[in-house]
Amino acid sequence: MANLKVSYLVVGGGIAGVTCVETLAILHPEESLAMITASSLVKNVSNVSFYAKTIVKFDVSETEASSLLRIHPNLNIIYDSLKTLNTKDKIATTDSGVTIEYKVVCICTGGIPRLISDSNKCNRIIGIRDTDSVNDFKEKLKNGQRMVIVGNGGIASEIVHATKGIKKVWVIRDDYISKTFIDPGAAEFFQNTMKTKSSKVPPAPSILRRHIFTEDDKLISINKNLKSAALGPDWYRKLETLTGDCTEQELEIIYNVEVDSFQEVNNKEFPLEVKLTNGKLVQCDFVVSATGVEPAVNFSWDQEPKRGQDGGLAVNEYQETSIEDVFAAGDVATAAWEYAPHWFQLRLWTQARQMAGMAAKAMHGKITNESVLQDFCFELFTHCTTLFGYRVILLGKYNGQGLGNDYEILLRTTPKLEYIKFVLKNGRLQGAILIGETDLEEMVENLILDQIDLTPFGDDILNPDIDIDDYFD
């Protein structure tokens, strides 16, 4: 006999879990709902603003889980961890033995940092995910003189930008920085702005065309088990206040290498010695391994659902796993449906929120026997963020992902001001990178979604003297 019997069960109090609860509260407020959260603090989304139909920006903060009771009077919050899921009898059991019988369940257990190999053997190799891990990082920053940053994605880029007063050795396996989000041209744009902070009037924009090629590769590594929800987009601002002005001399970037091994050493100025795959030895106080996320499937099942290649719970377009009535959303899920031509998965706030909203709609559809359609937001990949102090908006196949070699790049760049890249195939826009206050996001969104043939416009599509919007009004 279960302790609790509900229609809806949501596991996890990150952005995905909270969004799922909030959406169910709107769709089905009279129905019983339970949430299992390992932490009493949950994520809260506010100040939602739409730059265009699918381009959303919002703030994320932490709030007491109990605040969710205001939006859903029938919500039961269980402060515990899910231990086992019996999907045949539809019973979830928590660490402390509470049992919950459900009709539909959504797993939103997030991810954990995927750290470099052997990191579990040394507490000087750290990952960043939650408040505790940032506190540890801040402590190490205060006392350290040199850190090594490994990885070339969001966290590494933010740390390089936000930390001051400590020598940084940034080890990347690519030949340009911030590869997850940008291309070599944008990397150069950022590096030039990092070098000088001149107040000169920016030079006139230039337009050029060229072709590029892309590739992808992954390495196997080992987990560190960090709890709690992932941090908010502005987490690194806490680091910016730690010390004085960043100098160019503080940063060394080592390209095309990985960490080969490391060892703690005694009687030296630096307690850690890192060996790189090019044979170079780097002495440092600690290493930040900003090397991606691993889905957190940290409980047992009566039957294993299908997994994606990255170990996440494979979900269809309604966020349902291969086990009926078990849904998943956010970092724990792997999108396993056939994507729209201009969408792909990246583990981001926005996608966690979108997936969870979709899961809630589909769960509601199950209970009420109504059919649902996949949400429009999965038509176009969009991401709005800040990198190196600039607003960055990414749309569609912004790095030519999956387009092979047969596409064109159109660029407009004004040093220190803006960097605009359009990816075109057969004259139609497939993706774009917009850095700076370009005001182009809405037009770009329309051009990608409508697949208008832009051949007649030639390079004028990015000519700053021509208001291209006029053509489409």
Ligand SMILES: Cc1cc2nc3c(=O)[nH]c(=O)nc-3n(C[C@H](O)[C@H](O)[C@H](O)COP(=O)(O)OP(=O)(O)OC[C@H]3O[C@@H](n4cnc5c(N)ncnc54)[C@H](O)[C@@H]3O)c2cc1C
């Ligand atoms: C440092 C950092 C900066 C980031 N910055 C950005 C950004 O600027 N923009 C952006 O779009 N994305 C950013 N991200 C990514 C974004 O934070 C994640 O994609 C998003 O938070 C995922 O949400 P989630 O709810 O799936 O997972 P999580 O936030 O990890 O939440 C999972 C929750 O489930 C709980 N849980 C886990 N296991 C169990 C269990 N067995 N039982 C009960 N509860 C459990 C955890 O305690 C946690 O509360 C950042 C990530 C990090 C780490």
Ligand SMILES: NC(=O)C1=CN([C@@H]2O[C@H](COP(=O)(O)OP(=O)(O)OC[C@H]3O[C@@H](n4cnc5c(N)ncnc54)[C@H](OP(=O)(O)O)[C@@H]3O)[C@@H](O)[C@H]2O)C=CC1
């Ligand atoms: N502003 C934003 O939007 C931010 C988003 N985030 C999100 O938070 C999550 C965690 O961020 P982060 O850790 O930066 O993850 P990312 O997935 O963004 O980047 C991981 C980086 O580490 C590289 N990498 C992976 N394994 C190794 C290895 N063994 N040695 C060297 N390099 C390696 C990857 O290379 P490769 O690509 O070749 O595999 C990639 O460059 C991500 O989901 C990210 O999207 C985080 C911070 C800011």
